[in-house]
Amino acid sequence: MTPDPNSRPRLAPGCRLGENNNQRVLLMPERALRLNGPSLEIVERCDGKHTVGQIVADLQKIYSKAASEKVEQDILGYLALLHDQRALDFDL
């Protein structure tokens, strides 16, 4: 799937941010993902309030040295991956 830029991603039921020994993690049923740098910036914004478009714009600002199309592509790919893992739902 390709996330709609106007949709608002939020963590799916049973998924939440956690922390262990100063490492932020995305906790999910039977699995967990370590979050660092951009992945943490993205997941922190999956709160049902930010739109996909806003997340892209925010990260393009934070990572202004990277090519903005590349940042957008990476974010859309990461959101789709989390969606396929049933970690995200998208509100329209």
Added chain:
Amino acid sequence: MTFTLPNPLALIAELTHRCPLHCVYCSNPLEMQSRANELPTEVWSRVFKEAAEAGVLQADFTGGEPLARTDIVDLIRAARAAGLYVNLITSGLPMEEAKLAALVEAGLDHIQLSFQGTRENTANEISGTKSHAHKLRVLEWVKRHRIALTLNFVIHRRNIDQLEEMVALAESSSATRIEFANVQYYGWAFANRENLLPTRQQVNDSVEFIKREQERLQGKIRIEFVVPDYYAKYPKPCMGGWGRKLLLITPSGDALPCHAAQVIPGLLFENVKDRSLREIWEHSAAFQKFRGEDWMQEPCRTCDRREQDFGGCRCQALLLAGDASATDPVCSLSPLHPKIDVILNEMSTAPPGQVVLKPAWLYRPNPV
């Protein structure tokens, strides 16, 4: 080769061996712990803290039936307070709606609800109880209280033809995940193997069906599939490797690298009442025994796959080869693999659809 010890990621907390169900494939040991030997609330609470400090992210509450513990709400609260993700692996008995609300309020993250099938008669036969109808009620409460849900189906010869109905049940519920776990043959399941092993045709059909459904439900329901390893070409990387990712605490506090480890003779298990979880993880002789590669025999020792499957399952090697250090005989490269073919050929001669008499099941009893 040197072995760098990783942190444990998940703690399997076997809170009790007591259970209202008597499933013929139960993963509990044949010799179960009584209620009198169960760890008290305070010790479990300390174990959860020690686990989080050692790097554990998730606590899987299991049993027996974890709801048989009268302090289940306190245990969930303690594990959450320690920073763990709390997963309740349950049969749904004994559960009432108010109880579920209390579990959610205490911080329960996720429920894994087991079904023995989709048809009341076979489900009740396998569990040795009238439990199926109540599970369907639990399913409604779970939806109402918006708690994340996985449906777990243990698959075998007598229900493998119900996969389509199982998926439909999941789609009608609030589940975001289905676990189809083929029976693993240890303990009670080993004793009932001849009536549980599916045929090769059944396995092949199920693999194709699940592949199709995984595609169809992508982004809606995640389907996990545990293959029946007697039919696999290579063995499963049991527990993600011995003492690499998981540790299990028995109801009385023994720390084990896997559910069935007590069948291996000569292993000494440390108890959480005597030592901290980190000490046990790092130094317990039982955890050290099959870490790294030094213990491996041929063909594992020089096999390209040794870092993928770690030689398979140690307990299965003991059960089928009589030697816990041997290559898991379900591996097609094992010199003892012909033994598996003999078992499977014997199975496939009895057509599954023509079982008229109820098999002579060995039911798991309830400890006092």
